[in-house]
Amino acid sequence: MKISVNAIRYTLALVATLPLAASAQLAPDTLRAIDAIVTKALQDNAAPSASIAIVKDGKLAYAQAYGLASIDPARKATPQMRYxxxxxxxxxxxxxxxxxxxxxxxxxxxxxxxxxxxxxxxxxxxxxxxxxxxxxxxxxxxxxxxxxxxxxxxxxxxxxxxxxxxxxxxxxxxxxxxxxxxxxxxxxxxxxxxxxxxxxxxxxxxxxxxxxxxxxxxxxxxxxxxxxxxxxxxxxxxxxxxxxxxxxxxxxxxxxxxxxxxxxxxxxxxxxxxxxxxxxxxxxxxxxxxxxxxxxxxxxxxxxxxxxxxxxxxxxxxxxxxxxxxxxxxxxxxxxxxxxxxxxxxxxxxxxxxxxxxxFAPAADPAAPVALNKTRTLFVQLQAGTPDRSMMSEGLNAYFSAQVIEDFATSLKPLGEVQSIVELRANSRGGLTARLFRVKTAGRTIRVSTYFTPDGKLDQFIVYPR
Structure with missing residues (x-):
């Protein structure tokens, strides 16, 4: 009797065989998410099985196998199998x-x-x-x-x-x-x-x-x-x-x-x-x-x-x-x-x-969506040469002289409409929050380095080539 290949390929081969003490380093939601990632990837039919291991904090935190080690005859993959x-x-x-x-x-x-x-x-x-x-x-x-x-x-x-x-x-x-x-x-x-x-x-x-x-x-x-x-x-x-x-x-x-x-x-x-x-x-x-x-x-x-x-x-x-x-x-x-x-x-x-x-997903940051929106808004305004100075700290207001605004507008406007902005990382420094963004426009992709004050004003807005 043959086992259905599709029925097995997209399901977990078996539960993790590591002790609970080792597996506990990864949260249950993380383990479920990992299982879903691998199971979904196998649906592309490029490989019938995958065996994975995760190290966290210098310890073996998770080991699991998914899918089929052999399609016909059908044989489940296990973490004990070598590849x-x-x-x-x-x-x-x-x-x-x-x-x-x-x-x-x-x-x-x-x-x-x-x-x-x-x-x-x-x-x-x-x-x-x-x-x-x-x-x-x-x-x-x-x-x-x-x-x-x-x-x-x-x-x-x-x-x-x-x-x-x-x-x-x-x-x-x-x-x-x-x-x-x-x-x-x-x-x-x-x-x-x-x-x-x-x-x-x-x-x-x-x-x-x-x-x-x-x-x-x-x-x-x-x-x-x-x-x-x-x-x-x-x-x-x-x-x-x-x-x-x-x-x-x-x-x-x-x-x-x-x-x-x-x-x-x-x-x-x-x-x-x-x-x-x-x-x-x-x-x-x-x-x-x-x-x-x-x-x-x-x-x-x-x-x-x-x-x-x-x-x-x-x-x-x-x-x-x-x-x-x-x-x-x-x-x-x-x-x-x-x-x-x-x-x-x-x-x-x-x-x-x-x-x-x-x-490595960043921890929940309630200020991140607001910061991203402000970054997008100021970027578009600078393309037009009309920044809203109420969004800026005193220092950034001083930085944006008439010449600097003209240079921003002249160089950024030809890039075209902003298609997406993604925050790449955030960290604290000198009482400020540093946020690095990747900005994709119709013309090219660039990066914007920002600093935000505790009250949410922009204290830095520097554009770098990708």
């Missing part, structure tokens, strides 16, 4: 290299010729550059589908011989370009220096120490019938079982699989310097610069970014055939979001973004 995490593996490879730095066995500034002298321009490229995607080695796996040749087994040596000895795509350090080849090189360096297989080193120095018992190296361990089935869709067609990369194709670039909870345990350890020393963690999560001084938004195995609201975010996505992952950390907030799926598309990104918005 392939793809390129989120790179965090572990970078951490392994940093542990060897701590051991005094190598330096990030060592030339790779010390370890792999036969590779292209090995005397000009550093360990740091292969981890930071600035070395110039051509990516051996840029495609988002499984090419026929990649369904067959390979070896690490073959990957290095075929892609590590080609001419560089650019001068080392001059450009950022994502390269799985760089991580194959990094993985082999870890093995040469440690005297262990990459899997054994990561297991002994990282995952076993964190009690991450679900972790497997998919290059060495067969994917079993108890694990989730990966799925892909052609265009907008139905989900169909996906194949898998041949042995060693993803290796150091994306070979690990684990539960969402175990990946969350790694996030906690990374934010709290449990495995890496603080200096190493800082190195891993510091943006690398190109030789021109341009930023890359990438550390070592992690993207390093700041949200529009000013929140520090470390993140990485992962993709292998039939699976997607998104791992996002907010170190200053001691929070992390893990989303793993057994399908393609943007489900993991969508769920992460919506949970992020939920967890």
């Amino acid at each position: 392939k995490i793809g390129s989120n593996t790179k965090q572990f490879v970078a951490a392994a290299m940093l542990l060897l730095v701590e051991d005094g066995k190598l330096s990030l500034d060592d030339k790779i010729a010390r370890f792999l002298p036969d590779l292209t321009r090995a005397n000009d490229i550093t360990v740091r550059q292969v981890l930071a995607h600035t070395a110039g080695y051509q990516d051996y796996y840029p495609l988002d589908y499984l090419a026929p040749f990649m369904a067959k087994p390979t070896t690490v040596d073959a990957i290095l011989a075929n892609w590590g000895k080609q001419p560089l795509s650019f001068e080392p350090g001059s450009k950022w370009e994502y390269s799985n080849t760089g991580y194959a090189i990094a993985g082999r360096i870890v093995e040469k220096v440690s005297g262990k297989s990459l899997d054994a080193f990561i297991r002994s120095r990282i995952t076993d120490r964190l009690d991450m018992r679900s972790v497997v190296d998919t290059s060495a361990t067969a994917w079993s019938a108890d694990d989730p089935q990966g799925y892909e869709a052609a265009a907008l067609g139905p989900l169909r079982p996906a194949g898998a990369e041949g042995q060693y194709w993803v290796w150091a670039a994306g070979n690990l699989a684990m539960t969402a909870s175990d990946l969350a345990r790694w996030d906690i350890a990374l934010m709290h310097d449990t495995i890496l020393k603080a200096k190493s963690r800082k190195t891993m999560a510091t943006e690398n610069l190109l030789s021109s001084g341009t930023g890359t938004n990438y550390g070592l195995g992690l993207f390093v970014r700041t949200t529009p609201e000013g929140r520090l975010r470390w993140d990485h996505g992962g993709e292998v055939t039939g699976f997607r992952s998104q791992n996002t950390l907010f170190p200053n907030d001691d929070t992390a979001i893990v989303v793993l799926t057994n399908g393609g598309g943007s489900t993991s990104d969508q769920v992460t973004g919506e949970i992020e918005a939920l967890l």
Whole structure:
């Protein structure tokens, strides 16, 4: 007897399995909202299941699985199931290299010729550059589908011989370009220096120490019938079982699989310097610069970014055939979001973004609607060159001289009608309330920085390009 796919896919797989003491960190309304976010996202049919884990205040606060690990035969997903995490593996490879730095066995500034002298321009490229995607080695796996040749087994040596000895795509350090080849090189360096297989080193120095018992190296361990089935869709067609990369194709670039909870345990350890020393963690999560001084938004195995609201975010996505992952950390907030799926598309990104918005939603601010309305009103008035000075403090009145008003009107009127205004953040400073707004007009999107006095008057109104 077959179970209805639709009946199961859009319902929760099971109740959370974490102790109540852990789950209590998230309010019941928040848990219900998270469940609704994931359940709704699965209705897009890009993935049949999702497994998530939430870290709050440095603790595992919630773990849940939704939908189907297998469509036919129908099998529910559970939080205990491991999913392939793809390129989120790179965090572990970078951490392994940093542990060897701590051991005094190598330096990030060592030339790779010390370890792999036969590779292209090995005397000009550093360990740091292969981890930071600035070395110039051509990516051996840029495609988002499984090419026929990649369904067959390979070896690490073959990957290095075929892609590590080609001419560089650019001068080392001059450009950022994502390269799985760089991580194959990094993985082999870890093995040469440690005297262990990459899997054994990561297991002994990282995952076993964190009690991450679900972790497997998919290059060495067969994917079993108890694990989730990966799925892909052609265009907008139905989900169909996906194949898998041949042995060693993803290796150091994306070979690990684990539960969402175990990946969350790694996030906690990374934010709290449990495995890496603080200096190493800082190195891993510091943006690398190109030789021109341009930023890359990438550390070592992690993207390093700041949200529009000013929140520090470390993140990485992962993709292998039939699976997607998104791992996002907010170190200053001691929070992390893990989303793993057994399908393609943007489900993991969508769920992460919506949970992020939920967890960091601003507290209720009764003055916010009034402030937004005043900001809109004054903006429109300044476009016309006729501001209502009764809305302003004495200081802002002085700021808006005839020349300043003329400059505001001349530059803002051509932007056209205001289409939307959104408050991005608010905070207190010097007895005032600072509010930053994003203003979308017919012509462009800009930002307005305001300060409000306790009696509600505008004490600052400065317009910035987006």
